[in-house]
Amino acid sequence: MLNCKQAAERASNKLDRRLPVYKRMGLWLHTGMCQNCRRYIEQLKLLRNSSAKLNAHIENCSDKTLSETSKNKIKKYIQQEREEK
């Protein structure tokens, strides 16, 4: 029988690979009796769903911008490069 520590790890593994039937069965048997692990699985799902949306959030963080120094460097470089061509 799995303990919670093993069940928690297996629940995470399930997000990364297809588990063999006996492993899925073991997890299913455990969570059938264990509310904590059921909650853990729910919370992992939320974590996964929200992580997938984090990229859009990062892109729209309007308070983070390149410094003027860096912008000028890039501008200069692009101009130079194009004049050489």
Add this chain to the structure above:
Amino acid sequence: MHKLSDPNSWLSQYGDILYRHALFRLRDPMIAEETVQETFVAALQARQRFAGNASEKTWLIGILKHKIIDYLRKIIRERPHSEEEQALFVLQNETFDGSGHWKTDLQQWSAPENALQQEQFFNVLEMCVSKLPPRAATLFMLREIDGLDSGTICKEMDISSTNNLWVMLSRMRMRLRECLNIHWFGQKKD
């Protein structure tokens, strides 16, 4: 088919977007800026080979991600494994008792579906990711944001076996869950 726009407009169109990705992944403004500069340099040099099967923005972000992973791989290689593993291992021992049971009961998260609608929630998630040790944070990016498969991640990060990767991912998620539990769902340390 996608076409590239005038490189003179790249900076104003994509500069800040690239910078935000870089900053999130590299966690250091100076290094993030340098990486964005290098990305534009590489893009200029590679623009003749642009095949047009991705948008300009996707193409630039792709170049940026390569630069970032090159940098992180180097940093992580120089950093001892043990230190970071220790940090994640401690959490495991705080969470489970000697026989592998949760030390304290997990509380239900209230209105989790509302969280995803809120800007503030993502700020907390971002903060939690920023508190992960470097290797774990990089695994988070590659797996949960970029959606790479285990084999690719092992190769990119020099991880010897997928089993090791799965254990690391499991500990990374446990750490993030714990952080959200405290800082968003407002529960005391389990």
